[in-house]
Amino acid sequence: MVTETKPPAVGIRSACKDYGSFTALRSVSFDISDNEFFTLLGPSGCGKTTLLRMIAGFEGITDGAIFLYGEEIENLPPDRRPVNTVFQNYSLFPHMDVAENVGFGLRMLGWTKGDIAARVKQMIALVKLEDFAHRRPAQLSGGQQQRVALARAMAPRPKVLLLDEPLSALDLKLRQNMREELKALQQETGITFIFVTHDQEEALSMSDRIAVMSAGEVQQIGSPEEIYEFPVNRFVADFIGDTNMLEAEVQQVGEGFVTCQIGDAQLTAVASQAVTQGQKGWLSIRPERLTIASDGLPATVEQTIYLGTDTQILARIEGGLNLRVRAQNDGARLAQGDCIFLNVADGAARFLVE
Amino acid sequence: MRGFDPRNYTGFLTVTLVCLFILYAPLIVVAVYSFNDSVSITRFTGVSLRWYADVFTGLEAAKFRAAAANSFSIAIMAAMAATAIATAAAVGMVRGGNFRGKPASFALISMPIMVPEIVTAVATLIFFSTIGFALGYLSILVAHIVFCIPFAYLPIAARLQGIEASFEEAAQDLYANRWRAFRYVLAPIMAPGIFSGFLLAFIISLDDFIITNFVKGAGVETLPTAIFGAVKQGIKPNIMALSTLLLLFSILIVTLSYLIGRSGNEKYQN
Ligand SMILES: Nc1ncnc2c1ncn2[C@@H]1O[C@H](COP(=O)(O)OP(=O)(O)OP(=O)(O)O)[C@@H](O)[C@H]1O
Ligand SMILES: [Mg+2]
Numbered sequence A: 001m002v003t004e005t006k007p008p009a010v011g012i013r014s015a016c017k018d019y020g021s022f023t024a025l026r027s028v029s030f031d032i033s034d035n036e037f038f039t040l041l042g043p044s045g046c047g048k049t050t051l052l053r054m055i056a057g058f059e060g061i062t063d064g065a066i067f068l069y070g071e072e073i074e075n076l077p078p079d080r081r082p083v084n085t086v087f088q089n090y091s092l093f094p095h096m097d098v099a100e101n102v103g104f105g106l107r108m109l110g111w112t113k114g115d116i117a118a119r120v121k122q123m124i125a126l127v128k129l130e131d132f133a134h135r136r137p138a139q140l141s142g143g144q145q146q147r148v149a150l151a152r153a154m155a156p157r158p159k160v161l162l163l164d165e166p167l168s169a170l171d172l173k174l175r176q177n178m179r180e181e182l183k184a185l186q187q188e189t190g191i192t193f194i195f196v197t198h199d200q201e202e203a204l205s206m207s208d209r210i211a212v213m214s215a216g217e218v219q220q221i222g223s224p225e226e227i228y229e230f231p232v233n234r235f236v237a238d239f240i241g242d243t244n245m246l247e248a249e250v251q252q253v254g255e256g257f258v259t260c261q262i263g264d265a266q267l268t269a270v271a272s273q274a275v276t277q278g279q280k281g282w283l284s285i286r287p288e289r290l291t292i293a294s295d296g297l298p299a300t301v302e303q304t305i306y307l308g309t310d311t312q313i314l315a316r317i318e319g320g321l322n323l324r325v326r327a328q329n330d331g332a333r334l335a336q337g338d339c340i341f342l343n344v345a346d347g348a349a350r351f352l353v354e
Numbered sequence B: 001m002r003g004f005d006p007r008n009y010t011g012f013l014t015v016t017l018v019c020l021f022i023l024y025a026p027l028i029v030v031a032v033y034s035f036n037d038s039v040s041i042t043r044f045t046g047v048s049l050r051w052y053a054d055v056f057t058g059l060e061a062a063k064f065r066a067a068a069a070n071s072f073s074i075a076i077m078a079a080m081a082a083t084a085i086a087t088a089a090a091v092g093m094v095r096g097g098n099f100r101g102k103p104a105s106f107a108l109i110s111m112p113i114m115v116p117e118i119v120t121a122v123a124t125l126i127f128f129s130t131i132g133f134a135l136g137y138l139s140i141l142v143a144h145i146v147f148c149i150p151f152a153y154l155p156i157a158a159r160l161q162g163i164e165a166s167f168e169e170a171a172q173d174l175y176a177n178r179w180r181a182f183r184y185v186l187a188p189i190m191a192p193g194i195f196s197g198f199l200l201a202f203i204i205s206l207d208d209f210i211i212t213n214f215v216k217g218a219g220v221e222t223l224p225t226a227i228f229g230a231v232k233q234g235i236k237p238n239i240m241a242l243s244t245l246l247l248l249f250s251i252l253i254v255t256l257s258y259l260i261g262r263s264g265n266e267k268y269q270n
Helices: A048-056 A098-108 A113-126 A142-154 A172-189 A200-206 A224-229 A234-239 B012-033 B050-057 B061-095 B102-114 B117-131 B137-161 B166-173 B178-207 B210-215 B223-232 B237-267
Strands: A010-019 A022-032 A037-041 A063-068 A083-086 A160-164 A192-197 A209-214 A217-222 A244-253 A258-262 A265-271 A280-285 A290-293 A297-306 A310-317 A322-328 A339-344 A349-352
Touching: A010 A048, A022 A048, A022 A063, A022 A217, A037 A048, A037 A200, A048 A083, A048 A160, A048 A192, A083 A142, A083 B166, A098 A113, A098 A142, A098 B178, A113 A142, A142 A172, A172 A192, A172 A200, A192 A200, A200 A224, A209 A224, A209 A234, A217 A224, A217 A234, A234 A244, A234 A280, A234 A349, A244 A265, A244 A322, A258 A349, A290 A322, A310 A339, B012 B237, B050 B061, B050 B237, B061 B102, B061 B137, B061 B178, B061 B223, B102 B137, B117 B137, B117 B210, B137 B178, B137 B210, B137 B237, B166 B178, B178 B237, B210 B223, B223 B237
Parallel strands: A037 A192, A037 A209, A083 A160, A160 A192, A265 A349
Antiparallel strands: A010 A022, A010 A063, A209 A217, A244 A258, A244 A280, A258 A265, A280 A349, A290 A339, A297 A310, A297 A339, A310 A322
């Protein structure tokens, strides 16, 4: 995706942020490519908003640098940075109607009246609010306000669009629709999106790449598949999706795999980094990568939870460990106390050092 | 379940009525006797508007007119200046983050409301004579600007506190510099607060007697000092008419200020 000639859309270089004695970001560095849908994902308080506000210019940087298409911007005030923000609470101007809100940035940029009117019309059509152009924000529903906020932020053709949990105020159904619309808008306009969320499903379904953050640090950056299938550490494996996290010790180091002891059984796993024999760590196995088979790890059913398309089974393996298994509902029902065998899919077990 | 409600106490109504009577009886007497047909201020002989006519055309009309012109022009200018200063102070105080000396600044801004007016009056007079500032129209104006600031500040700051900082951030994000973010976004949203601060300052200036009396110098009168001067020579019914007019005007302005502050809050809740 990165072309040779074009510098990255956004370059973050050892960005640090202290609030007094509290460190909100510690030396964060990464690049965001042109035209990318990039997501900052992490639990509450990990510093996502802080990083976004530093890119927008609302927060100063304690140390480090931020580049926008090769130009250093961390010392520019927000009104001199060609990036726009969709605020979590939208922050639509209450005394202006939809058209005036959408045109505000253009007005401040000194566009002519005619150009503003044409662009506003185009943006309002893009977010399908033609019938509401002369309403005040207070007369719109949450979903409509959200669209106005999007149109307003995209009207000045920002080089990068920043979105801070823009969907969190919407109800579930609307949120799912807006996900698709947002993704489509991004592809249509070709604007680089930096999207903040703590909702992993949202992140997985929309992003080209995701940066998983925790406690002011980036833990892993990668495509949704990479993040989900190949987590680099325990935090990422735990935070994204559901997983069985088992304490383990490396017994044997093979070529591209390791063997670990789980309960009474030996399991082959892929290590997230180079390991040595005897090293302690964790084994992460996704519940859907465990299947009930005619042989494998012997286990007894402890509990079953019916989830519609799936059933979650809590299975106790020999040695007393409990594993969660996700099986598709195909008619067969298991009951507590049933003896089953579990098969671990190839490459499903991942050995994580920390 | 029934909460604490003073309305349930016996005698509540009586006490309320007595209090209201004590508060308003003098005003009612003045208002009623302003319509009296006779020169007497104690005996009501019939309804007439002759004292109102007297205010505008009688012997003292010229004096009242000059005083009214002073009062209104000073009140308008003082309120405008105080509102501008108070708005700047409110933006600094509410939006300036936590700077050192913030509590002290707030105390300094609102102190004049707590300080006994007579003390302020004496201090202002001493100040003017120390720096050799000639007493007259200008000294009244300066004094009024100063003591109106806290009254304008309170509604403006209250309004600003209810406005999320993200509006200004959104404006700046959309390429407005600090001034334009204030001019096009913050100020319009604050407008009800600013207007109600202006009206409050205006009425405070218009009604002020003590400070004005100290710093006005010879020959310059405002309505309150003119009324006081006239009363010293004996209370005539035309003073009651003038006072009633002033009272009605004050009520009008205060009501307006209240209504604007309230309607604005409902409209811009976000
Ligand atoms: N102005 C501030 N002063 C002091 N600490 C702050 C300030 N702003 C944020 N923090 C702290 O910095 C940390 C990161 O905050 P931030 O808002 O970036 O979190 P977040 O990842 O966006 O969380 P959420 O998902 O809850 O929005 C938090 O621990 C927060 O308490
Ligand atoms: Mg946040």
